Amino acid sequence: MSVTAPQGFRAAGVAAGLKSSGAPDVALVVNDGPQDSxxxxxxxNRFPAAPVQWSRQVLATRRLRAVVLNSGGANACTGAEGFQDTHATAEHTAAELGLGAVDVAVASTGLIGVRLPMDRLLPGVTDAAKALAADGGPDAARAIMTTDSVPKTTVVQRDGWSVGGMAKGAGMLAPSLATMLVVLTTDASVPADVLQAALKGATGVSLERVDSDGCLSTNDTVIAMANGAAGVTPTAEEVAAALTEAATDLAMQLLADAEGSTKDIAITVRNAASVADALTAGRACARNNLLKTALFGNDPNWGRVLAAIGTTDAAFEPDRVDVTINGVTVCRGGAIGDPREDVDLTGRAVTIDVDLAAGTEQATIWTNDLSIAYVHENSAYST
Amino acid sequence: MSVTAPQGFRAAGVAAGLKSSGAPDVALVVNDGPQDSxxxxxxxNRFPAAPVQWSRQVLATRRLRAVVLNSGGANACTGAEGFQDTHATAEHTAAELGLGAVDVAVASTGLIGVRLPMDRLLPGVTDAAKALAADGGPDAARAIMTTDSVPKTTVVQRDGWSVGGMAKGAGMLAPSLATMLVVLTTDASVPADVLQAALKGATGVSLERVDSDGCLSTNDTVIAMANGAAGVTPTAEEVAAALTEAATDLAMQLLADAEGSTKDIAITVRNAASVADALTAGRACARNNLLKTALFGNDPNWGRVLAAIGTTDAAFEPDRVDVTINGVTVCRGGAIGDPREDVDLTGRAVTIDVDLAAGTEQATIWTNDLSIAYVHENSAYST
Structure with a gap:
């Protein structure tokens, strides 16, 4: 049920003709209250798209009634005209819904550096407003897809309240959420400051730790709305836990659908001196093309793991580092461990555990392999 | 003529059976003096291979009589036993040449995490010592090849003296020289401190600015030897210029032979506040898989250039940045410029000029595209 699983939200997804395929490309999510946290x-990214610039201003109030999203065009690097297009989209959406433009956030995804066809987008918004429904969440999730092969939705059910969500993204997943659009909704009563802290914490350990190809988009947006329609006021911890569960579920769906990937790789760096060190070492592995191509080739190439973390400034002694791939400790003390032939890499799930022997902290970064299909898709698709 | 172009150097390359293909895999370069700068x-990389650890000690004296190199095995991450293997290789080479082990540097390339077959390597060194010849440079250059499709050699001729060189590398080119073995020779008379300064300067603007896939190997080694056999003492500036010319020639050969690449890409960042900023922005582009796949697909995707530099902390105002691809300014002031259709990307050479409008400094980073063949080669070849 996506973003409409919680009470008091309506959504829609329609085809406005932004995509040449004729697939749905405009989504609308509306919060009917009573609250609007x-x-x-x-x-x-220092080149934030026009919708990001707009929504950042709107969200400064920590209040929101609607989000309008489009695929088929990122409206990034489009200058002052592009910002005017976003503003016009918010104004038009607000007019259709009887709101003010400041109540409406905008999110876009698609090709950078091309103006949106406003003569198609605005009628599409009108259509979406007419199509709004309490079961419209799945339609909205479909309308924000670009190269995604499946829509991504989630529902986290709690006692008397819930969190719903949808996400778009299939590639360009990176720290700080590259080309990822996510909308989360809850019918719990949550003050805006509690919601912001919970969202920041939730994305920090989930969506921001998915690093599929190290690239960082101009359009990433994660928005959460709480309306109190369920009449329940959970604790801040309960909100944080539910948002983290929803964001993690969506992050794993994004990972599984990353463009052309054949492996979902969880890199856990253990016994690090700090979480920052664990993340640095994990990201160095996640961004090492030679390691990622080796895994595509089912090669448990632990030398490339060491070569990757050897470029970082994380605290460790080279002769104390162990590397375990799918349960086999192929590198022990920075040197040859158990036989690499014992590692089974035929499945989609791969775990790489790096033990730095330098402390007690740990973190996991999720990534994908680098496949022939990745290159094929990203050389053919202009984003 | 490679490393034997200058007077007073002999070299050889032989097959010792380290490579299953039977191709040459042991090279020897000997400086016959009179000087040994x-x-x-x-x-x-913080996991330096055993030969790097050895040679770093040997080179601390700034004197050297011979370099023994092998392909077919990196001797990296092989622990204390691996270091003993390198030491034994230096001892054996020294004994064959009537030198001390401290006169002999060692360099290795190939698979990480596997011991070298010393029962083949040492007889190979003996064979190489017997085969040493004043015209052996090309043989040596062939013996250090791994996935290289052609040997790389250079000669820089000056009035009465010259610089010769050979290089190995085809992929894993990165800052700080990933998986690159280079030997440079000169018959000029050059004090060791002048030679070191010239080499550092030369690599800093050439080999270290080739960033083919952002990966950094455990084995990179660049060694220069000067023997004064020509009886000429050039100025420090003349030495620096000749070494830079030789290193740049080899760097461009490495770039042209990068595994599976179809484009040689020169990314020049102009009008930066500092050279460091220009390098940071250039490297961010060189490591952006989405940009590199777009170029493989002949797509002048300037949005991905902005997205890449937008992740850096280089000084610039987003609305003042221009991007010119193969002469067409497709992005002007951070927004849409001339038509992308005007860009011709059908050739191998690609130039990307980024104007940061933030100062007067500039730097060029060279890289390759990310091709299907790159993935194929690196998933099939265990390094």
Whole structure:
């Protein structure tokens, strides 16, 4: 049921003709209240798309009534005209819904550096407003897909309240959420500051630790809305736990659908001096093309793991580092461990455990292999 | 003529059976004097291979009489036993040549995490010593090849003296020289401190700015030897210029032979606040898989250039950045510029000029595209 699983939300997804395929490309999510707490996390890219610039302003109020999203065009690097297009989209959406533009966030995804066809987008928004329904969540999730092969939705059910969500993304997953659009909804009563803290914590350990190809988009947006329609006020911890569960579920779906990938790889760095060190070492592995191609070739190439973490400044002694791939400790003390032939890499799930022997902290980074299909898709698809 | 172009050097390349293909895999370069100035630059990877650890000690004296190199095995991450193997190789080479082990540097390339077959390597060294010849440079260059499709050699001729060189590398080119073995020779008379400064400067603007896939190997080694056999003492500036010319020639050969690449890409960042900023922005582009796959697909995707530099902390205002691809300014002021259709990407050479409008410094980073063949080669070849 996606974003409409919680009470008091309506959604829609329609085809406005932004995509040449004729597939749905405009989504609308509306919060019918009674409350309108909102929180958001945006890309840290220094070329934020026009919708990110707009939504960042809107979300400064920590209140939101609607999110309008489109695929088929990122509206990034489009200058002042592009920002005017986003503003017009928010104005038009607000007019259709009887709101003010400041109540409406905008999110876009698609090709960078091309103006949106407003003569198609605005009628599409009108159609979406007419199609709004309490069971419209799945339609909205479909309308934000780009190269995604399946829509991504989640529901986390609690006692008397729930969290719903949808996500778009299949490639360009990176720290700070590259080309990822996520909307989370809850019918719990949550003050905006609690919601923001919970969202930041939830994305920090889930969506921001998915690093499929190390690239960081101009459009990443994660928005959460809480309306209190369920009449329940969970604790801050309960909100944080539910949002983390929902965001993690969506993150794993994004990982599984990453463009052209054949492996889901969980890199856990253990016994690090700090979480920051664990993340640094994990990301160095996740971004090492030679390691990622080796895994595509079912080669448990632990030398490439060491070569990757050897480029970082994480605290460790080289002759104390162990590497375990799918349960086999192929590297012990920075040197040859158990036989690499014992590692079974035929399945999709791969676990790489790096023991730095330098402390007590740990973190997991999720990534994909680098496959021929990845290159094929990303050389043919202009984003 | 490779490393034997300058007077007073002999070299050889023989097949010792380290490679299953039976191709040459042991090379020897000997400096017959009268002088023995030497300089070196090594990988900064924190898991330096045994030969790097050995040669770093040897080069501390800034004197060197011979370099023994092998392909077919990196001797990296092989623990204390691996270091003993390197030491034994140096001892054996020294004994064959009537030198001390401290006069002999060792360099290795190939699979990480596997011991070298010393019962083949040492007889190979004996064979190489017997085969030493004043025209043996090309043989040596062939013996250090791994996935290289052609040997790489260079000669820089000056008035009465010259610089010769050979290099190995085809992939894993990165800052700090990943999986690159280079030997440079000169018959000029050059004090060791002048040679070291010249080598560091030369690699800093050439080999270290080739960033084919962002990976950094455990074995990178660049060694320079000067013997004064020509009886000429050039100025420090003349030495630096000749070494830079030789290193740049070899760097461009490495780039052209990078595994599976179809494009040689020169990314020049202009009008940066500092050279460091220009390098940071250039490397961010060189390591962006989405940009590199787009170029493989002949797509002048300037949005991915902006997205890449937007992840850096280089000084710039987003709305003042221009991007020119093969002469067409497709992005002007951080927004849409001239038509992308005007960009011709059908050739192998690609130039990307990024104007940061933030200062007066500039730097060029060279890289390759990310091709299907790259993935194929690196998933099939265990290094």
């Amino acid at each position: 909102a929180a958001a996390v945006f890309t840290t | 030497a300089a070196a630059v090594f990988t900064t």
